[in-house]
Amino acid sequence: xxxxxxxxxxxxxxxxxxxxxxxxxxxxxxxxxxxxxxxxxxxxxxxxxxxxxxxxxxxxxxxxxxxxxxxxxxxxxxxxxxxxxxxxxxxxxxxxxxxxxxxxxxxxxxxxxxxxxxxxxxxxxxxxxxxxxxxxxxxxxxxxxxxxxxxxxxxxxxxxxxxxxxxxxxxxxxxxxxxxxxxxxxxxxxxxxxxxxxxxxxxxxxxxxxxxxxxxxxxxxxxxxxxxxxxxxxxxxxxxxxxxxxxxxxxxxxxxxxxx
Amino acid sequence: xxxxxxxxxxxxxxxxxxxxxxxxxxxxxxxxxxxxxxxxxxxxxxxxxxxxxxxxxxxxxxxxxxxxxxxxxxxxxxxxxxxxxxxxxxxxxxxxxxxxxxxxxxxxxxxxxxxxxxxxxxxxxxxxxxxxxxxxxxxxxxxxxxxxxxxxxxxxxxxxxxxxxxxxxxxxxxxxxxxxxxxxxxxxxxxxxxxxxxxxxxxxxxxxxxxxxxxxxxxxxxxxxxxxxxxxxxxxxxxxxxxxxxxxxxxxxxxxxxxxxxxxxxxxxxxxxxxxxxxxxxxxxxxxxxxxxxxxxxxxxxxxxxxxxxxxxxxxxxxxxxxxxxxxxxxxxxxxxxxxxxxxxxxxxxxxxxxxxxxxxxxx
Ligand code: SF4
Ligand code: SF4
Ligand code: SF4
Ligand code: SF4
Numbered sequence: 270x271x272x273x274x275x276x277x278x279x280x281x282x283x284x285x286x287x288x289x290x291x292x293x294x295x296x297x298x299x300x301x302x303x304x305x306x307x308x309x310x311x312x313x314x315x316x317x318x319x320x321x322x323x324x325x326x327x328x329x330x331x332x333x334x335x336x337x338x339x340x341x342x343x344x345x346x347x348x349x350x351x352x353x354x355x356x357x358x359x360x361x362x363x364x365x366x367x368x369x370x371x372x373x374x375x376x377x378x379x380x381x382x383x384x385x386x387x388x389x390x391x392x393x394x395x396x397x398x399x400x401x402x403x404x405x406x407x408x409x410x411x412x413x414x415x416x417x418x419x420x421x422x423x424x425x426x427x428x429x430x431x432x433x434x435x436x437x438x439x440x441x442x443x444x445x446x447x448x449x450x451x452x453x454x455x456x457x458x459x460x461x462x463x464x465x466x467x468x469x470x471x472x473x474x475x476x477x478x479x480x481x482x483x484x485x486x487x488x489x490x491x492x493x494x495x496x497x498x499x500x501x502x503x504x505x506x507x508x509x510x511x512x513x514x515x516x517x518x519x520x521x522x523x524x525x526x527x528x529x
Numbered sequence: 530x531x532x533x534x535x536x537x538x539x540x541x542x543x544x545x546x547x548x549x550x551x552x553x554x555x556x557x558x559x560x561x562x563x564x565x566x567x568x569x570x571x572x573x574x575x576x577x578x579x580x581x582x583x584x585x586x587x588x589x590x591x592x593x594x595x596x597x598x599x600x601x602x603x604x605x606x607x608x609x610x611x612x613x614x615x616x617x618x619x620x621x622x623x624x625x626x627x628x629x630x631x632x633x634x635x636x637x638x639x640x641x642x643x644x645x646x647x648x649x650x651x652x653x654x655x656x657x658x659x660x661x662x663x664x665x666x667x668x669x670x671x672x673x674x675x676x677x678x679x680x681x682x683x684x685x686x687x688x689x690x691x692x693x694x695x696x697x698x699x700x701x702x703x704x705x706x707x708x709x710x711x712x713x714x715x716x717x718x719x720x721x722x723x724x725x726x727x728x729x730x731x732x733x734x735x736x737x738x739x740x741x742x743x744x745x746x747x748x749x750x751x752x753x754x755x756x757x758x759x760x761x762x763x764x765x766x767x768x769x770x771x772x773x774x775x776x777x778x779x780x781x782x783x784x785x786x787x788x789x790x791x792x793x794x795x796x797x798x799x800x801x802x803x804x805x806x807x808x809x810x811x812x813x814x815x816x817x818x819x820x821x822x823x824x825x826x827x828x829x830x831x832x833x834x835x836x837x838x839x840x841x842x843x844x845x846x847x848x849x850x851x852x853x854x855x856x857x858x859x860x861x862x863x864x865x866x867x868x869x870x871x872x873x874x875x876x877x878x879x880x881x882x883x884x885x886x887x888x889x890x891x892x893x
Contacts, residue, residue, distance in 0.1 A: 303813035422813055431808045435793060435828040438878070442797035443617035443823055447563040447607050450878050451590050454564065460792035460878045474563070485829045486843055488790045491879055495588065 277326035277425060280312035282346050284332030284339050285366055285394060289411040290357035291315050291331045297414050304418070307425055323349030327424055329417075330403075333359040333394045335366060340391070340400060347401035352424055355397045356417065358410035362482050362514035365410075367394040370516060371529075396516065405430065408463050410480040410513040416465055434485040436460050437477050441468035449476055456499035458509065461487040461519070482514035489523035503527045532724035535738040536745050542600075542720060543574045544736045545683070545711075549644040552732075554681055557613060558646030559606070564592045566606040568613075571646060578603065585692040585761065585871065587880025601647060601715050604691025605870050609800035610645055610652055611659060614676045617797075621672075621807070621819040638675035646683045648709065650702030651694075651868040653684060655800030657708050661862050662803050672821075681728065684709035688752050692761035693871030695884055699766055701868040704753040714749035721749040762871060764884040765891070769865075770856040772890060777848065781889045786844035788879055793825035795873035795881070796850065801858075801866050804831070826850050851886060 281291050295316055297304065311321035328350035334340050347353060355361050363370065369377055370393045378385040397403055407420050416432055423430040433439070437459035441448070449471045450457040457476035459468065463484045470477045476499070483489075489510065496506060507528030510520040537545070549556050550572075558571040561578045571577065583603045584591040595602050620636045648656075663673035684705040687694075696702030705712045710729030714721040721741055724730035796802040806824035811817040824831055827846050832839035840846045858866030867883070874882045 300813065307813045418813070419810065422811060425813070426811060428811075431810050433806075433828070434830060435825065436790070438792040438794050439797060439823070439825060439828070442794060445567070445608065445612065445617075447565040447567060448590075448794070448876055448878070451588055451607075451876055452564045453589070453591060457878075460790040460794070486791050486841075488787075488843065491788050491790055495878055 276307070276309045278311040278321060278324075279308040279421075280323070280325040280328045280346075280350065281310075281315065282312070282328060282330045282332075283315070284330065284343065284360065284397070285335040286332030286357065286359040286364065288315065288331070290360075290409075291329070293356075293412050293414040293417055294329070297418060300418055304421065308421075325350045327352045327354065327421070329421075330355045330360050330397050331357055333364050333366060333396055334391070334400055335369075335394045336390055343397065343400050352404045353397070353401065354405045354407060354420060354424065355403050356407045357412050358408065358480060358482060358513040359394075360397045361406040361408060361517075362520075363394045363396050363516035365513055365515075367515045368511065369394055371511070394516075407432070408481040409465055413465050413467065433464055435464050436484045437462045437464050437466070437468050437471075437481070440464045440466075441471050444468055444472060446471045449474060450495060450499060453499070456496045456501045456505075458492075458496075460492055461489045478509055478512065479520065480513045482517045483519040487519045489519060490526070493523070493526075532730045534721055534723045534741040534746065535733060535736075536741050537720050537722055537736055537738045539574060539718065541722075541736045541738055542713075545732070546571065546573055546646065548732060548735055549646070549681060549683075553642060554644035555641045556644045556646055557610075559601075559603075561592065565590060566592070566603055568606075568608040568610065568645075574600070577601075577647075582689060583691060585694075585875045587693070587874050587882050588877055589880065590875050597717065599688070599715060599717070601685045601687075601713070602689050604687065604689060604694050605649055605652065605872060607798060607872070607876055609798065609870075609872065610648065610656060611800055611803075613643055613645075614656070614680075615659060615663070615673055615803060616676075617823045619672055619821045621821055623819075624817045626815045638672065642679045642681070643676070644681040644683065648682050648684045648705075649687055649870075650684065650705040651696040651699075651870040652800055653682070653705055653708040654696075654699075654701040654868040655870065656682075658801045658862065658864060658866065658868070659803060661864070662801075681732075682709045682711075684712040684725075686712060686714040686749065686753050687756045688715050690756050690759045690761060691871055691875075693874040693882075694760050694869065695762040695764050695871060696869040697757045697760045698762075698764040698884075699865060699867060699869035703756040714752050716745075716748060716752075721745050762869075762874065762882070762884045764869065764887055766855075766865065769887060770859050772887070773852045773856045776890050777852070779890050781886065782844050782848050784889070785847050785881060785886055786842065788881055789827075789843050789847045790879060791827045791829075791843040791846055792878060793827040794876050794878060796825040796827060797823060798872040798876045799854075800870060800872070801854075801868065806831070826853070847881075851883060854883070855887070 455476035458479040459477040463481040510524035663670040687703040854866040
């Protein structure tokens with residue numbers, strides 16, 4: 270009798286991050302059983318202590334690289350993984366901790382830690398793709414759990430994920446929200462931001478602050494005067510593009526136009 | 530056949546909404562939500578935006594108080610009726626694996642019938658355009674058909690033109706001329722009602738009313754005339770087809786591309802834009818679902834074919850949109866794809882104005 274096909278092995282890795290993205294996987298309450306049925310969870314310290322040796326079919330990688338030790342560990346993760354999918358703003362665009370890239374990290378450690386001499390850290394926080402080849406980057410701070418399931422399913426089935434790269438506005442209009450920018454209720458980064466969240470913030474009367482990072486062909490330079498009309502000053506513009514995705518190219522450049 | 534207009538009061542209007550609900554229609558009409566006038570379910574006259582108006586300009590919409598109690602004293606808002614006839618997201622079918630192989634279940638079409646209350650002339654034209662696209666070509670769209678059939682249309686002849694309206698330029702308003710069951714013209718506290726179909730005439734007969742006098746008809750004519758004279762925008766539409774197609778390399782396309790965010794808002798709010806993306810997605814249980822959602826020619830993936838996107842630059846996407854609306858639509862469907870409602874101007878975050886782009890290409 271033929272052996273049942275081996276279930277693909279899934280590993281979930283953490284680098285510098287808050288854990289929010291990998292928790293989205295545990296948050297898939299209704300679908301968690303289906304996930305557990307479809308894959309063998311081989312490494313996921315947040316969920317189980319059991320550890321299976323590599324190689325792994327799919328590795329989800331959360332977090333950015335901020336230490337030499339992590340940079341080396343990441344090389345090993347890549348070596349052990351057939352597919353590497355980065356999850357969240359930290360892993361794809363440096364995360365909020367990449368603010369150090371624009372300042373002197375020693376200045377930060379001396380303020381934050383009682384004994385900064387014990388802290389060994391890199392001068393920068395860099396996305397996973399700066400170190401190893403990445404098969405897919407899932408956006409968001411945090412990621413959307415439905416998108417995570419979609420990417421996992423797509424990879425397990427060998428198809429392209431159905432994750433549109435258009436603006437948040439497209440989803441905002443589909444939802445029937447009245448544009449907060451046009452009606453003067455808030456400054457909104459939706460027109461330059463990658464969809465994926467379901468346009469949550471405008472639906473609650475707030476502007477999008479870009480947590481999914483830049484959309485395809487973004488044009489933040491043209492949007493800037495409208496954000497100013499809506500109440501953002503230079504400092505606010507400088508900061509809003511330098512929050513969750515500070516090293517995403519288009520956001521980095523736009524932030525630099527408004528301050529050092 | 531020709532029908533006789535009548536005049537109804539607020540009680541007649543209330544009776545009209547009540548009669549429609551009583552006849553089993555889901556009545557949708559203008560109502561205030563989130564600082565705007567949107568289309569949603571209305572239960573009676575109290576849900577209408579009494580005493581409200583809107584100020585509209587490129588990239589700008591503000592709800593304002595009027596100094597009277599007019600129920601229809603504003604122009605069109607962010608929603609178009611297409612969200613009910615051609616919904617933003619549709620599940621088409623689902624396939625589940627089973628012992629026999631798989632079972633395919635088509636999504637059920639809704640069995641509700643809509644009554645649209647307060648449809649403007651430009652919107653009647655937009656519905657007629659989408660009817661042509663979805664129902665009158667070689668392939669009929671069953672989803673649109675299921676929603677469109679049996680819709681009862683109560684039109685309103687605009688008494689106030691919006692800041693971005695230009696229906697007068699496009700010959701699509703402001704007075705409704707066809708495609709409605711009843712058309713209202715608002716006077717203070719009263720409405721002239723003109724039936725446009727047998728169903729409309731039959732419904733009107735059930736309402737408290739008086740016969741319209743020559744003076745009433747003259748009053749309504751004056752309302753439409755005044756509105757036509759106060760359009761917020763103007764577009765010289767004759768010859769625009771050749772103008773655009775003869776100027777595909779005009780430097781203005783670079784200029785607009787520098788401003789355009791390729792965000793897609795203009796296409797989502799446009800009452801005639803109909804493009805969709807269809808995707809098949811399977812889940813971990815092995816079931817597959819086919820969905821259809823509004824798409825936009827402003828997205829890079831919209832023109833993706835094997836090997837890449839046909840329109841990688843925002844310049845090519847804006848040009849595609851505008852030449853389709855004002856030129857190639859004519860070749861494809863026999864009318865302009867623009868009804869002059871102004872939504873793309875108002876709801877463009879950076880206020881790109883199709884009428885201004887035409888003027889610039891004309892060299893004005
Ligand atoms: S509210 Fe923001 S995301 Fe929504 S359409 Fe307006 S600009 Fe776009
Ligand atoms: S609207 Fe913008 S900021 Fe809000 S969740 Fe979505 S991407 Fe993030
Ligand atoms: S192109 Fe603009 S003005 Fe014309 S119908 Fe569409 S949204 Fe209205
Ligand atoms: S014209 Fe305006 S609404 Fe349309 S894609 Fe460009 S910026 Fe967005």
